[in-house]
Every structure is written in C-alpha cells, then in structure tokens.
C-alpha cells in the first residue's frame with residue numbers, strides 16, 4: 001500500500017478523487033506546522049520563519065492547485081446533477097475556500113511584517129490567525145472527506161475522470 005504521507009504529489013493523479021484526499025493529508029501536515037511554529041517565534045525566530053516560508057510555498061503552489069482542481073475541474077462537472085441540498089453543500093465549500101484564502105492572506109502579510117524578534121503582541125496575532133485558519137480548514141477538509149468522494153463517484157463518468165486527471169496533470173506541468 002502506498003504511504004500517502006511520503007508519496008509524491010503526482011502519485012494519485014490517475015485517480016483524481018483519491019488525489020483530493022491525499023492532498024488533504026498534506027494540507028493537514030502544514031496546518032500542524034503553522035500551530036507548532038507559534039511558540040517558537042520568540043525563542044527560535046530564524047528557524048520558525050524558515051519553517052513558515054516552506055509552509056507558504058506549499059500553500060501558494062500545491063494548496064492553490066488543489067483548490068483549482070476542485071473549483072475548475074470537479075465542481076463544474078457536478079453542477080448539473082446535484083440535488084438542491086448538494087448544490088448548497090458545494091456552494092458552502094466554495095465560500096469556505098474564499099474565507100480560507102482571506103485568512104491565509106492576512107497571516108502571510110502579518111508574517112512578512114513581523115519585527116525581528118517579534119513582539120509578544122505580534123506573536124499573539126500570529127497565533128490567532130493560525131488558529132482561525134486551522135479551525136476553518138480542518139472543518140472544510142472534514143466535510144469534503146465525508147461527502148465529496150461519494151457525490152463525485154456517483155455523478156462523474158470514466159470520461160469525466162480521465163479529463164479531470166489530464167487537467168490536474170496539466171496544472172502541475174506534468
């Protein structure tokens with residue numbers, strides 16, 4: 001069995017629905033890093049900032065691509081066959097994407113403006129923004145994992161899944 005935690009991001013691109021779940025595990029790892037870094041902004045500032053740059057690089061590349069996979073490849077192909085309640089569910093997912101993006105932008109801006117070493121007030125603000133992002137994104141992932149694979153598997157045809165797989169590879173320059 002493939003160990004998703006150490007598998008390269010391309011490992012499940014031929015099975016797009018599985019790929020979404022694999023991306024969620026990678027996102028959860030970065031959320032955990034955001035939380036772990038907070039206490040070290042004061043005592044190991046340089047190390048903490050290096051860890052944050054790696055997390056931001058991930059969210060700006062893989063994280064953004066994951067959202068594009070959902071919003072541009074999956075959601076439009078599902079729209080016509082959703083129940084009204086499922087339409088509301090997808091609408092809610094898109095709304096959460098926008099909310100997460102806004103919190104993420106605030107977090108990134110805040111980190112870019114930190115003094116060196118950061119003040120306790122700056123660290124508190126960092127911890128608040130990181131907690132807000134983690135809470136929202138974990139809830140988002142939980143609801144996607146719980147419902148989205150079954151909806152996608154019910155509606156999408158093998159041809160749809162092939163096309164989605166191709167689009168996902170194209171997005172990653174593969």
Ligand SMILES: [Fe+2]
Nearest residue numbers: 070093097144
């Ligand atoms: Fe999502």
Ligand SMILES: [Fe+2]
Nearest residue numbers: 020024070144
């Ligand atoms: Fe997702």
